[in-house]
Amino acid sequence: MRPLSKKLSSIERSQTMMLFARAKKMKAEGIDVASLTAGEPDFPTPQVIKDAAIKAIEENFTKYTANQGIPELLKAVAEKFQRDNNLHFEPSQVLISCGAKHSLYNSLQAICNRGDEVVIPAPYWVSYPEMTKLVDAVPVIVKTSPANQFKITPTQLKKAISKKTKAMIFCTPSNPTGAVYSKDEILAIAEVVKTSGMYVISDEIYEKVVYDGLEHFSIGSIDAIRDQVITVNGVSKAYSMTGWRIGFLGARKDIVDAAEKVQSQVTSNANAIAQRAAYAALNGNLNGEVKAMVQEFDRRRQFLVSEFQKIKGLEFVYPRGAFYIFANVKNFIRKTANGLNIASAEDLCEYLLSKHLVATVPGSGFGAKDWVRMSYACSMADLQKAVGRIHAAFEKLQ
Numbered sequence: 417m418r419p420l421s422k423k424l425s426s427i428e429r430s431q432t433m434m435l436f437a438r439a440k441k442m443k444a445e446g447i448d449v450a451s452l453t454a455g456e457p458d459f460p461t462p463q464v465i466k467d468a469a470i471k472a473i474e475e476n477f478t479k480y481t482a483n484q485g486i487p488e489l490l491k492a493v494a495e496k497f498q499r500d501n502n503l504h505f506e507p508s509q510v511l512i513s514c515g516a517k518h519s520l521y522n523s524l525q526a527i528c529n530r531g532d533e534v535v536i537p538a539p540y541w542v543s544y545p546e547m548t549k550l551v552d553a554v555p556v557i558v559k560t561s562p563a564n565q566f567k568i569t570p571t572q573l574k575k576a577i578s579k580k581t582k583a584m585i586f587c588t589p590s591n592p593t594g595a596v597y598s599k600d601e602i603l604a605i606a607e608v609v610k611t612s613g614m615y616v617i618s619d620e621i622y623e624k625v626v627y628d629g630l631e632h633f634s635i636g637s638i639d640a641i642r643d644q645v646i647t648v649n650g651v652s653k654a655y656s657m658t659g660w661r662i663g664f665l666g667a668r669k670d671i672v673d674a675a676e677k678v679q680s681q682v683t684s685n686a687n688a689i690a691q692r693a694a695y696a697a698l699n700g701n702l703n704g705e706v707k708a709m710v711q712e713f714d715r716r717r718q719f720l721v722s723e724f725q726k727i728k729g730l731e732f733v734y735p736r737g738a739f740y741i742f743a744n745v746k747n748f749i750r751k752t753a754n755g756l757n758i759a760s761a762e763d764l765c766e767y768l769l770s771k772h773l774v775a776t777v778p779g780s781g782f783g784a785k786d787w788v789r790m791s792y793a794c795s796m797a798d799l800q801k802a803v804g805r806i807h808a809a810f811e812k813l814q
């Protein structure tokens with residue numbers, strides 16, 4: 417038998433997707449699992465969006481579209497970038513793809529050559545290093561500190577840059593840490609970016625999900641580095657549209673052309689019906705709905721934070737955005753419970769799932785080995801159930 421791709425032996429499967437699937441399967445088997453795995457808002461997609469999709473089907477809008485995206489959506493995205501982010505793109509500088517995940521991958525394909533380095537602050541979202549390796553570039557992981565709320569400092573960034581550095585992947589609000597960079601922090605990072613000449617792939621998928629009066633700031637809006645930034649966003653999180661698979665990027669025209677070329681050979685256009693739905697999301701006056709969702713996430717965040725503060729030995733960085741809490745479980749490692757030896761955060765997650773029916777994601781996939789990520793995008797009822805079980809599970813480990 418001929419061997420399969422060598423490259424793939426160094427690529428990890430997405431842990432978030434894997435654990436999400438495992439929890440889903442257990443549920444389908446009738447096991448009452450509380451899943452805090454994937455960051456998937458539990459709200460239904462707003463009705464105007466669903467109506468637009470139904471209308472698209474009824475109008476037989478079910479064929480290939482232009483590879484780049486339908487003109488009205490390209491225009492709506494350009495307007496969204498202007499309105500929300502102070503980013504000035506012509507519709508021709510936008511590319512619609514099959515989820516922000518796809519936009520990130522297309523961005524890396526557009527700019528990377530074999531051996532180029534891509535700086536990735538850790539903890540990172542699981543897919544960044546693996547996508548980087550998939551395009552034959554080299555992830556350069558920069559460990560950030562919980563004392564600095566897991567934010568990369570300009571000094572750390574400067575130190576990570578070499579002649580081979582092509583880009584950095586920057587994510588605010590952050591998955592998995594919930595950190596939100598301030599405008600001043602971003603301005604300081606932009607100074608380093610400018611001097612180095614590298615690109616920034618700015619993942620802003622959680623832009624709308626910020627708390628405590630904080631405001632999201634787009635690094636690409638800084639004049640000095642506008643041309644170096646690829647801004648990635650999508651409709652999955654803000655409009656509860658994870659399954660519709662629409663993401664987009666805005667960038668310099670030649671970068672968009674290169675990304676579009678990749679897409680033209682790999683997937684062609686994103687789903688036609690979902691593009692119409694995404695248009696309705698962006699143009700549907702849904703600020704009220706989005707605000708209500710964020711308020712509900714905030715309620716869940718505060719509940720989780722107050723419950724976790726009661727667990728002796730559990731440390732976490734106060735989340736300011738997105739819908740994850742990232743907790744350090746080192747004080748619970750090397751303990752035993754229910755006959756299980758807990759030697760790592762992975763073992764702890766396995767213990768939580770198999771003995772207490774709470775599904776979480778170990779930090780190893782995010783580049784932080786003693787940590788565990790829990791999503792609070794699930795329903796409040798599930799969250800309450802999960803918290804009760806987590807208390808019981810950790811009490812046994814004391």
Ligand code: PMP
Binds near residue numbers: 515517541650652
């Ligand atoms: N970036 C981050 C940080 C994410 O958490 C996710 C997960 N949804 C994505 C990108 C991809 O989102 P999409 O569903 O649009 O592919």
Ligand code: GLU
Binds near residue numbers: 432433517543
């Ligand atoms: N982004 C979500 C998460 O981190 C969904 C899973 C994924 O796309 O990998 O949980």
